[in-house]
Amino acid sequence: MADFYFTDRKYNQLGIASTDELASSSVIAIDDIGGQEGDYQSVEGGYRSYSATLHFSPDQSAQVKEMAKVGNFVLFKGRAGESVWTTILSSEHDPLAGTNTFVAEDASIDLINGTVGAYAASSAMTIAQYIELFAGNSGFVVGYNEIPDLTRTLKWDSDDSSILTRILSVATQFGVELSFRFEVRGLSVIGKYIDIRKHIGGNKGIYLRVDTDLNKIVTTSDIADLCTAIAGTGGTPEGSNDPITLKGYRWTDPNGRYVLGGDGVLRDPVALRTWSRLLSNTNTNPVDAHITRNKTYEATTQATLLQSVLSDLEKFNHPAVNYEVDIAKLPDTVNIGDTVYLVDEDEQLFLSARVLELTYSYSNESGTATLGDYLIQASQVSAEYRALAETLAKQNKGQDGKDGIGIQSSIVTYQAGSSGVSAPTGTWSDAVPNVAANQYLWSRTIITMTDGSTSTTYSVGKMGANGADGIGLKSSAVTYQIGTNGTTAPSGTWSSTIPPASQGTYLWSRTVTLYTDGTQNTSYSVAYQGTNGAKGDTGPQGPPGSQNVPMTYVQTAAPTGTIVTNSLWWVGATMSSVTALKRWNGSSWIPESIAQAVLNIIELNAVTINSAIINSPKINVPFSHAIINESGILSSGNLTLNGTSYSIDGSIEDDNGKANGQKYHTELNPDGMSSYITQTDGTTRLHTSRISMGVLELSDLISGLGNNATYNTSSLDAEKIYQLNNVSNTLWQGVSLLGWSGNAQSITPSKKITDCLNGWKLVWGEYSNGTFSGTGIRETEISKTSVLKYPGAGRILSIMNYGNANCSKYVYAYADHIDGNTKNSDGAAGGVVLVGVYEY
DSSP: OOEEEEEOTTOOEEEEEESOTTSSOSOEEEOOSTTSOEEEEETTTOOEEEEEEEEOOGGGHHHHHHHTOTTOEEEEEOTTSOEEEEEEEEEEEETTTTEEEEEEETTHHHHHHOEEOOEEOSSOEEHHHHHHHHHTTTTOEEEEESOTTOEEOOEEOOSSEEHHHHHHHHHHHHTOEEEEEEEEETTEEEEEEEEEESSSSOEEEEEEEBTTTEEEEEEEEEOTTOOSEEEEEOOOOTTOSSOOBSTTOOOBOTTSOOEEOTTSEEEOHHHHHHHOTTOOSSOSSOOOOOOEEEEEOOOOSHHHHHHHHHHHHHHHSSOEEEEEEEESOOOTTOOTTOEEEEEETTTTEEEEEEEEEEEEETTTTEEEEEEEEEEEOOOSSOHHHHHHHHHHHHHTTSOOOSOOOOEEEEEEEEEEESOSSSOOOSOOBSSOOOOOTTOEEEEEEEEEETTSOEEEEEEEEEOOOOOOOOOOEEEEEEEEEEESOSSSOOOSOOBSSOOOOOTTOEEEEEEEEEETTSOEEEEEEEEEOOOOOOOOOOOOOOOOOOSOOOOEEEESSOOOSSOOTTOEEEESSSGGGOOEEEEEOSSSEEEOOOOGGGOOOSOOOSOOOOSOOOOOSEEEEEEEEEEOSTTOOEEEEEEEEETTEEEEEEEEEOTTSOEEEEEEEEEEETTEEEEEEEOTTSSSEEEEEEEETTEEEEEEEEEOOGGGOEEEEEEEEHHHHHHHHTTTOEEEEEEEOSOBTTBOOEEOOSSOGGGSSSEEEEEEEEEETTEEOSOOOEEEEEEHHHHHHSTTOEEEEEEOOSSSOOEEEEEEEOSSOEEOOTTTTSGGGGGEEEEEEEEO
16 A cells, blocks of 8 residues: 655645545555556656546545645655656546546656757766756756766767667666656655666576466567578768668678678678578488568667667567566566566466566555566476476377386476486475576476386586676777878877978877776877978970060049050948949940859858749758648648758647647758648658658558557559559450369450459350350459469359259369369359450
8 A cells, every 4th residue: 555645746645545445644646547557667767657536535535636736846755665756747537437547757747848959069078067957957867877887979860869769778778777766855855866787686596487477478480571591781870871881891700600702791690501592301411492671770880880780680580479478477677677487387488577667556555567578497207207208108009908017107396406417316396486687497307107107317508697787888988199100109298289291201199998897998099291392394495474464453533544444343341231233344334243153151041032943952941831731730840841851840820829839841852742730749751641652551540549549551553553444354265164074164354463553354144056145244353462362272262043943153263274073064164154354
């Protein structure tokens, strides 16, 4: 049970609610409604939330409504006795039902509602520096920090991320996890901390067993994403027009498994031996026919692109295996982030898993968890025992004979030991004990035979310890120095700024890389500053210079005196006040103009440009309250031409010019055109369309929002349009029973069923006295999907008859023809003949 203290934003107490229905407080909090309420924690989300329903009497309605007002604070003690401070984000008050349902989070509205813009670090920074930069005005400070010296140079292009989303992104890129901690004095919060952990939670050696703590463990596996090779394409580096690939990059796998080809494709020959289509009994070790996937990444260097491709290939070169665990009872000592062990002895399955989400109900004092990060641990049942059981099973399946010796009973017990050689001498148990790291799990199998004899076998497995922390990059410093030769590094003082290099000297750079284990690596590079070349021969004598050189004047009055033809007069006291340009033609000043191609204008305001060519890598056109369609809907946003991309982004507005939450995006680029508009939540896409390389893709929202949204999607390409245009085309005409006693008969339509939109439509007519009567037309269909799944299979085509018994034809449909059956002329079927096949 727990008590919850509600305060206003000045920490003045407004009331108390309790999950104990016998408590003196008459406001009862129930937090187990269908598993949707309670104390929720998430490793990935980083935050903690609490949701409950307050139950009150009519005379308490006003007080509870004030208690649960959005923005108020809720303070309580968690399961481990820690102080929890949350802010109410939403509240639903129902005075008739006497209930108020609220949701509160510990990240505070400063982190949740506050946003940050795009940011690119100019140099490497620590995680504390990033968090202080983004959350410095939120009231939170960095608390525990397990990676104080690790630095990264990070960049974000998004300009509307919440502060919480941004600092969680920082944590992800540093490979750590965040949690919020509060220091409470009375009902006031005097300290709010963001703790930085390499790994939240721990390993307490907790075992959950099927039929005790677990209802079941369901294993699912699939190969939908399996591949044995990946051709990766990265981003486009600055100054380049083309995205990078791995073509020409040289790399050798230190473990000898993966091979990078000259074509830029990373291959896994080991996985190929299992998944190549060329695998057979005669070709047990194929070396060709990879399953290759083309994937796109954001990396802008070949080295980082290789790591991304390698990571994906290691992930997708084997079947994906997932586990669904149905927890019957979660021990009270399990906390968020903890590692637990899952045991299903009947299935010989032993897993470790991490608690990624945890929801606890203080009303019924129980919790539920979402597990992930599954790892297969050592089997608890020895291979020797399984082999013995299989051998005995085979013996028991022999032919009947005289009574022999069989198994009367088999008992398997377990014990932890400190040696992997000598069996322990303590007490054996039928339950698998908890085994500490670097200790041994022994199993003992005693088999009693029907003649009274027994045999005892042992097996042992070692419980591995957690691995040591890896070595990471702590810092990197580049300094410079001038040297006199290009072979030996100079021995003087190195500088962080680049010094000027005189002709004939060498500019050395030194990079010192420091790792987290205290070791360092130093590397050098050198460049030569060339000298001036020898003086060239004297050139030929030039023609005499002219005294009649045109002059340029800047003045308000017309120049007088001797003026050289083609002199220019800028009319104005200064260049910034010029109103006209004139040229002297030898007798008078005439108006002159300047070709636009020679202009280099930094900023141009309030002008009209006619018949001009504009060369610019980016053009931005903002618009406000513009009408975007015939119904007069208003919108504000930006039209951007950036390189090869033309895009329009904006928000839909009401009649007063206020954004209603809907956003839209339209983009045109060499790949095609895409467009979408969202619901009023600004994220859930309502309608989406995309045209790319001859394919039209459409998507419409059916129901739900965000991650719960469902859609109808479809696509249309030239082939489907061609098939649609050819529906009802005649593919075959004639008269055929599709089989009689002397001939099975067959027909071949002019188009394969695989090239039709849906399949073949067969048209039948009445057959009498050896001829088609021209009446009694009826139709049946053979679908493309059915033929692709069951090619050549016999199928029954039911045909309606008028005034007579219905009949059927038995045929065999292939992709390019239809075979009949010799009995298709028997009985009523003999009165029906095929007269046409059409595309449908």
